[in-house]
Amino acid sequence: MAETFRVQVNGATHTVECEADTPLLYLLRNDLGLLGTRFGCGLGLCGACNVLVDGTPVHSCDTPVWSVVGKAVTTVEGLGSANAPHRLQDSFVDEQALQCGFCTSGMLVTAAALLERSPDVDEAGVRAALRGNLCRCGTHNRIVAAVLAARPESA
Amino acid sequence: MTAYRRPRPSLVRNPRLGAWLTIRPDGRVLVRSGKVELGQGVLTALAQIAADELDVDVTRVVMVPARTDHSPNEGYTAGSMSIQHSGDALRAVCAQAREIYLRAASLALHEPVETLSVVDGDIVAASGRRTSYWLIADEALLDVEDADTSPIKATDEYRTVGRSLSRLDVPDKVVGHPRFIHDLRFDGQLYGRVVRPPARVATLISADLAPVRAMAGVVHVVRDGNFLGVIAEREEVAVRAAEALRSASRWECADSLPSESGLVEFLVTAPTETTVIHDTFAASTPVEPERSLARRFSRGYVAHASLAPSCGIARWDSGRLRVWTHSQGIYPLRAELARAFALTEDDVVVEHVDGAGCYGHNAADDAAYDAALLGCAVPGRHVQVVWSRQDEMTWEPFGPAMVVDIGVDLDNDSQILGWRHDVWSNGHTSRPGGPGSPPLLGSTHRAHAQEPVVALDPPITSGGGSARNAVPLYDLPAVQVAVHRLQTMPLRTSALRALGAHLNVYAIESVIDELAEAAGVDPIKYRISKLHDERACAVLDAVAERSGWGRPIEPGGTRGRGVGFARYKNAGAYCAVVAEVEAEAQIRVTRLTIAVDVGLVVNPDGVVNQIEGGALQSLSWTTLEQVHFDRQQVTSQTWEEYPILTFDQAPRVDVVLLDRPDLPPVGSGEAAAGPTAAAIGNAVADALGVRVRSLPLTPGNIIAAL
Numbered sequence: 001m002a003e004t005f006r007v008q009v010n011g012a013t014h015t016v017e018c019e020a021d022t023p024l025l026y027l028l029r030n031d032l033g034l035l036g037t038r039f040g041c042g043l044g045l046c047g048a049c050n051v052l053v054d055g056t057p058v059h060s061c062d063t064p065v066w067s068v069v070g071k072a073v074t075t076v077e078g079l080g081s082a083n084a085p086h087r088l089q090d091s092f093v094d095e096q097a098l099q100c101g102f103c104t105s106g107m108l109v110t111a112a113a114l115l116e117r118s119p120d121v122d123e124a125g126v127r128a129a130l131r132g133n134l135c136r137c138g139t140h141n142r143i144v145a146a147v148l149a150a151r152p153e154s155a
Numbered sequence: 156m157t158a159y160r161r162p163r164p165s166l167v168r169n170p171r172l173g174a175w176l177t178i179r180p181d182g183r184v185l186v187r188s189g190k191v192e193l194g195q196g197v198l199t200a201l202a203q204i205a206a207d208e209l210d211v212d213v214t215r216v217v218m219v220p221a222r223t224d225h226s227p228n229e230g231y232t233a234g235s236m237s238i239q240h241s242g243d244a245l246r247a248v249c250a251q252a253r254e255i256y257l258r259a260a261s262l263a264l265h266e267p268v269e270t271l272s273v274v275d276g277d278i279v280a281a282s283g284r285r286t287s288y289w290l291i292a293d294e295a296l297l298d299v300e301d302a303d304t305s306p307i308k309a310t311d312e313y314r315t316v317g318r319s320l321s322r323l324d325v326p327d328k329v330v331g332h333p334r335f336i337h338d339l340r341f342d343g344q345l346y347g348r349v350v351r352p353p354a355r356v357a358t359l360i361s362a363d364l365a366p367v368r369a370m371a372g373v374v375h376v377v378r379d380g381n382f383l384g385v386i387a388e389r390e391e392v393a394v395r396a397a398e399a400l401r402s403a404s405r406w407e408c409a410d411s412l413p414s415e416s417g418l419v420e421f422l423v424t425a426p427t428e429t430t431v432i433h434d435t436f437a438a439s440t441p442v443e444p445e446r447s448l449a450r451r452f453s454r455g456y457v458a459h460a461s462l463a464p465s466c467g468i469a470r471w472d473s474g475r476l477r478v479w480t481h482s483q484g485i486y487p488l489r490a491e492l493a494r495a496f497a498l499t500e501d502d503v504v505v506e507h508v509d510g511a512g513c514y515g516h517n518a519a520d521d522a523a524y525d526a527a528l529l530g531c532a533v534p535g536r537h538v539q540v541v542w543s544r545q546d547e548m549t550w551e552p553f554g555p556a557m558v559v560d561i562g563v564d565l566d567n568d569s570q571i572l573g574w575r576h577d578v579w580s581n582g583h584t585s586r587p588g589g590p591g592s593p594p595l596l597g598s599t600h601r602a603h604a605q606e607p608v609v610a611l612d613p614p615i616t617s618g619g620g621s622a623r624n625a626v627p628l629y630d631l632p633a634v635q636v637a638v639h640r641l642q643t644m645p646l647r648t649s650a651l652r653a654l655g656a657h658l659n660v661y662a663i664e665s666v667i668d669e670l671a672e673a674a675g676v677d678p679i680k681y682r683i684s685k686l687h688d689e690r691a692c693a694v695l696d697a698v699a700e701r702s703g704w705g706r707p708i709e710p711g712g713t714r715g716r717g718v719g720f721a722r723y724k725n726a727g728a729y730c731a732v733v734a735e736v737e738a739e740a741q742i743r744v745t746r747l748t749i750a751v752d753v754g755l756v757v758n759p760d761g762v763v764n765q766i767e768g769g770a771l772q773s774l775s776w777t778t779l780e781q782v783h784f785d786r787q788q789v790t791s792q793t794w795e796e797y798p799i800l801t802f803d804q805a806p807r808v809d810v811v812l813l814d815r816p817d818l819p820p821v822g823s824g825e826a827a828a829g830p831t832a833a834a835i836g837n838a839v840a841d842a843l844g845v846r847v848r849s850l851p852l853t854p855g856n857i858i859a860a861l
Contacts, residue, residue: 002371019391026391035338036331040462041544042394045794048462076331089329093321096760099768100194101328102335102462102511127802134794136462137194137512138771139764140805 005065009034010078016065024068025049025060028075036076036105040134047133050106051075057110076105079112087150088112097146099137107133111147119152159310159755159819165189165244166301169227173297175248176205178256180292182276184211186245187219189229190237191483192324194512195765195824197237199323200757203315204242208249208308210273211288213315218323222506223489231484231586233515233650234618235727235822238757242820250305252297259291310755310816317816319760324509336466336481336508341537344468345374346390347529348397350383351546352600354408354787355645357381362404370396375532380602384529386538397543410786412645419453419849422558422579427639432615433626439633442572444564448669452561452662454850455781457554457651458791460799463511464542465551467523469530475502476530480523481510487588488520492527495598495605514772516649518542518551520587524595545792550596553782554651555581555610557621559662569673573633576625576663578655581641582610583620585649596647609644613654618724624656624829627663628722629685646784652769653723653828657776658850660721660829661836665846668717668837678718678837679704688722690815694731694750695720697811702733702748713738714745717837719830728753728826729813732770734834735806738842742778742852743804744835747771750811751826754818762823767808769827775800777832778852 002017009032016031023042028034028051037060040048044059051060052074080086088108091097098104107130114121114129121129126147135143148154169175169189177185186205192198198218206213219226229241253273261268266280273279276288310316327334352359362383364376372392377384383400387393413421468479476498482488485505493500505523513519522540530538542550557580564573585593585608594605612620619625625636651657671681679699683692698718699705708716715738720731729752737743751766779798783791791797832850839857840846847860 018389022391026389029338030340030390033340034331035333035340038335038337038463039541040464041794043544043793045544046462080330082326082330082332085330092329093325096322096325096764098194098325098328099196099764100462100509100512101324102194104328105331108329127805130802134462134799134801136460136514136772136799138768138775138800138805140771140800140802141767141808142764144802 005069007065007068007073008071009073010075018065020066021064023061024051024063024065024073027065028060034075034077038102038105047106047110048103050109050133052109052113055113055116057113074109076108079108086112088115088147091146091150095142095146095149097139097142099139103133103135107143111150114147115151121151123148161243161819163243163247165227165229165240166247170301172248172251172299172301173294174227175245176252176297177294178252178288178292180289182215182289184209184216185219186216187221187226188241188245189221189227190232190241191221191485191507192509193232193483196322196758196761197232199320200238200761201241201245202323203320203757205245205249206315207313208246209253211276213320215276220507221485222504223485224504228486230486233483235723235825238820238822242757246307247301247303250307251302254305255296256288256291259296260286263291316757318758320758322761334509335463336468336479336510337463337541339468339479339508339539344537344539345386345388345533346393347384347386347526347538347540348393349525349540349546349597350397350401350404351550352381353406356409356411357406359383360405360407362400364403367396367400367403370399376400377529377532380600380604382528382597382600384525386529386533408787412784412786414786415784418455418556419558422556422641426642427579428642429637429639431635431637432619432622433634433636436573436633436635442566444572445567446565448563448565450561450662450666450848452559452658452665452848454557454658456556456646456648457776457780458548458782458797459514459517459551459651460548460797461511461513461517464544464547465518465522466510466539466541467526468537468539469523469526470537471530471534476527478503478505478523478527479508480505480519481508481513482519482523483513483516484586484588487586488523491520491587491592491595492524495524495595496527515554515651516552516584516586518547518596521596524597528597548792548797549789552585552647552649555583555648557655557658559658561662561666563666563670569670571631571670574627574631576636577639578621578625578659579639579641580621580655581644581648582612583648583650583654584613585610585647607644607647609642610648612638612640618726619655621655623654623659623724624721625659626725628688628691628725629667629682630687646789652772653825656721656723656825656829657773657832660719661832661850664719664833665836665848668840669846682720690729690752691720691722693813694729694752697750697813698731698733698748701750701809701811704733708735713842715838715840715842717834717839717841719833719837721829723826727821728823730826730830732827732830732834734831734838736835736838736842738839741854742835742839742857744774744778744806746806747774747808747831747834749808749827750813751823752813752815753821753823753826754815755820756812756814757820759812762812763810765823766810766827769824770808770831771800771805773828773831774835777835777850781851
């Protein structure tokens, strides 16, 4: 049965009507029009759908809407925009850190949380933090370089 | 420096210049290629080529998404041929367009054409009088056929080609802009999901559709033979309804697959069609061998395993069909959809939209068919079908399992007298399009099912499939290569990046390494001694130098280093790889060094990105990947059962690009696959003193080799 939920996404509060166990991913994409978060597996195994909930990366594909009520959700669109990009978004362009780009949003969101938590993370730390994010094109090393370049002390 | 020249099949097929190019009064240049973006960056490289030939800044170039009613028909985007086919066509088209516009400017300005020059679309006469492409812009000027009269630029005149231009699609992709077919949202769009049979051979006994139809938000439930699908107003409802439908259906399943543990035996005993594709034994002087060596190599089925499940969107209006797809071949897909739904090709429009990387023929075309079939039930509305991860891993057409036998006749000094290479494999293409071609998956499940067609191999002139790179590039006195293509197909197979080259190169390079060792010669020196192609030797020299090949590797009993080399399709890019590994409980590749020669480099960073990516993907196939199945169905249905390379397993990759501005450009996407696999295999042999010939290089296969 559909219920009404108030969710906070990228700083704005939205009222949506859906079933309580609707995955957050579909609410973001289909109700809020935030299409940057992507469906990869629906099982929490690839990281393409990662968003931040109160600053922590979660798989939005298996996170039910009811569980994020009262929490702050951040998607790739909330990290930055074309006019005001996040440092990571700039460094991904500088390093050309993608091929197809389907995994990119999940990489950015996961990396943003990592840099908040550990601004001086080293290469091994980046690789460990991104272990749950799959890239099939083989751009791993470019992504690692982009994340390292976006560290505050790399400025 | 002179311009290169070679046949231009895309231009012969689409000779009207205006099909490729429109110069607009607003200062933009619209370029229509029939090749599509698959994440490989090809549209950026093509924009660079067009910009240089026209003398405009590349930011003026707009690459128009390929669509069957307005793009040149260039068949498939496959086989690393886009830079060659589309790039060469665009060069010729843009050179002629430039000359046509210069003649028009000459008339308008009353200035001789020889006095005119072009600077970013401004046409300036020596007298100082000026006009521009944008002032003259007139589509009628390009409504002419290719006359092949205008010289293309010499490579030293290029301004954009040869530069690492930032990819055109990257800015959108880093800020999460809707960019993929999965992101398309049309007014009134519906969401479709398909419920596949639980086994390869299965018959639907019963399905209680009523409770699913009664679910809130479900618009339609489709049953057609063994094809089941749902259409819903909301995506999560479609997913739930599909699960409900699955639970409500009863199937009778039958065994149809070989035993996974007996796969090699199955491949070499199944009915095959044998073709000898290369034989120089008859022309050689027979010498009685002193001894011979026989080696068998194998790999399992390998999945494309795109990060995005396949997706298709369709909308029917008055018996006409529009389809949005991430297919590699919009024209062949249109032909297949027209055939499948008994339409004329003019009644079907297929448009390409970016998907995730596909690495060959995955389920993109099948998903387009699913959308078209479900869409029949709801004309006037868009239906978007997204496959589940499990269906993607289970039902996509896989890269074929393969066996390669190499037999070498040797004399007393371990000199090679004769070389025989036999490949057993299902064919490497099941691409749709045209009479007799394989049906799309959904149509094999409908009531009047189309029979599956056993996969074929592309012709040898296109690089072959099972036999791709099976003919060694080395100078050998007598070589015979035979392909045994299976006439039965337990699991559907089709083109996976590099096709047969993955295992063929692995096998050839393993045997060559073994012979070098027997001869007591350094593996790179041994290869160079058997190669009279200067470009081949150059990549081997370059990779030796960059990798520090001459230096001993760090001590440690489990470390090893190996080399692999191939020229892709024996006609494309030259690539040599040195791999360093640590062989402990698992194989860990610690470093890859790669030297590559793709001729003229259009976008250096684009080529490096393709080589790095191709190498890491091949590393993943070679060390980790194998499709698992029982007697009825594929059982590796998620990333847990089909693991791919993760960040902590990805080694540093160092790429050396050999600069060949005087030689025609060739593709780079598939060049690294074979040599990387071979280098890893040879490094493992160096580390362990044993050659592992069954891929992937899992602990189980390594222990079996010990």
